[in-house]
Amino acid sequence: MHRIVGVGCVAAGTSPPCRDPYHARSHCPNITCLKETPGMHAWLCENPVGVDALTWKELPTPTPGPGQVLIEIKAASLNFPDLLIVQNKYQMKPPLPFVPGSEYAGVIQAVGEGVTHLKVGQNVACLSGTGGFATHTLAPAALCMPLPEGFSHVDAAAFIMIYATSWHALMDRAQLKAGETVLVLGAAGGVGTAAIQIAKAAGAKVIAAASTDEKCELCRSIGADATINYTTHALPNGFRDAIKAATDGKGPDVIYDPVGGDFAEPAFRSIGWRGRYLVVGFASGPIPSLPLNLTLLKGASLVGVFWGDFAKREPKANAQMMAELAQWYGQGKIKPVIDSTMPMAELKAAYAHMGSRGVKGKLVMVN
Incomplete structure (x- = not known):
């Protein structure tokens, strides 16, 4: 039997339930499970060799099982893990076939047994790892x-991953304080723009590093106090000189690094005394190796940031964080930077746009 992550049919009254939306209707042994069920569409990854292997297919619309809800997807954002997962390069490797799309927002169409805190017609956002690049999905x-009143589906689809990651990094792991200086690498991307907004809301000074003048201007428009174009300030010395100049020679108190690669060592060499270097991700590809004597010389800390595991291990703290972030959104302190929206059927073109490194903020697919 095929398994499919993010979609699946659950036949009422069958034991065990049918969870195979990939079979032909005429061959389902539980003949009532698909009867008169309207179809949905989803991007299927049947062979994780890259974006080109994805196919847009019609599937039966699933019924939620215990603890699940059926969501009609209105918007889904494109994140870096969504590229890795279809290339079989992500740490989570779902059974084949699966529907990619880690983060999405929409309207609840049905609720499964035991679900009491959500109701049909309610607007929600979800980050479940898979299932988002479709018209419908089952979600835990x-x-x-x-979503509170006034929280748009497009903003909600681009919200959880970047703000939860950045808040957990800056406010929890780095214990950022008002008046400190934060250097944000990859600052014009999704998590980078979120980090700028959160750091400014916390009262910090923000230096944003990005690859073009246009991206640097975007960073200033959302609150960055200073910017570094690391294309014109070449690695390693030009970049280090720019950091030194922007911090009056003291170095940043906190470095937020979702990029990795060649930027890590010159950035860490520039950190201030008692600085905290946040290891958020490796968007540039290579995982860097850092000389550990630098931690000694700077009295500095290397701090790992893994929001996904934090949410699982500390659910109450995570829930409090998300409630505060939703409040900040309502107060206008934070708002996702949306590069553009594209129709869900144009997912492959969206992947190409993301791969060109031209995206500023988040790219969102809409139904």
Whole structure:
């Protein structure tokens, strides 16, 4: 039997339930499970060799099982892990075939047994790892974030991953304080723009590093106090000189690094005394190796940031964080930077746009 992550049919009254939406209707042994069920569409990854292997297919619309909800997807954002997962390069390797799309927002169409805190017609956002690049999906009810009035589906689809990651990094792991200086690498991307906004809301000074003058201007428009174009300030010395100049020679108190690669060592060599270097990700590809004597010389800390595991291990703290972030959104302190929206059927073109490194903020697919 095929398994499919993010979609699946659950036949009422069958034991065991049918969870195979990939079979032909005429061959389902539980003949009532698909009867008169309207279809949905989804991007299927049947062979994780890259974006070109994805196919847009019609599938039966699933019924939620215990603890699940069926969501009609209105918007889904494109994140870096969504590229890795279809290339079989991500740490999570779902059974084949699966529907990519880690983060999405929409309207609840049905609720499964035991779900009492959500209801049909409610607007929610969800980050479940898979299932988002479709018209409908099954989602664990426990992972759904109810949306307050006025929270748009496009903003909600681009919200959880970048703001949860950046808040957990800056406010929890780095214990950022007002008046400190934060250097944000990859600052014009999704997590980078979120980090700028959160750091400014916390009262910090922000230096944003990005690859073009246009991206640097975007960073200034959302609150960055200073910017470094690391294309014109070449690695390693030009970059280090620019950091030194922007911090009056003291170095940043916190470095937020979702990029890795060749930027890591010159950035860490520039950190201030008692600085905290946040290891967020490796968007540039290579995982860097750092001389550990630098931690000694600077009295500095290397701090790992893994929001996904934090959410699982410390659910109460995570829930409090998400509630505060939703409040900040309502107060206008934070708002996702949306590069553009594209129709869901144009997912492959969206992947190409993301791969060109031209995206500023988040790219969102809409139904």
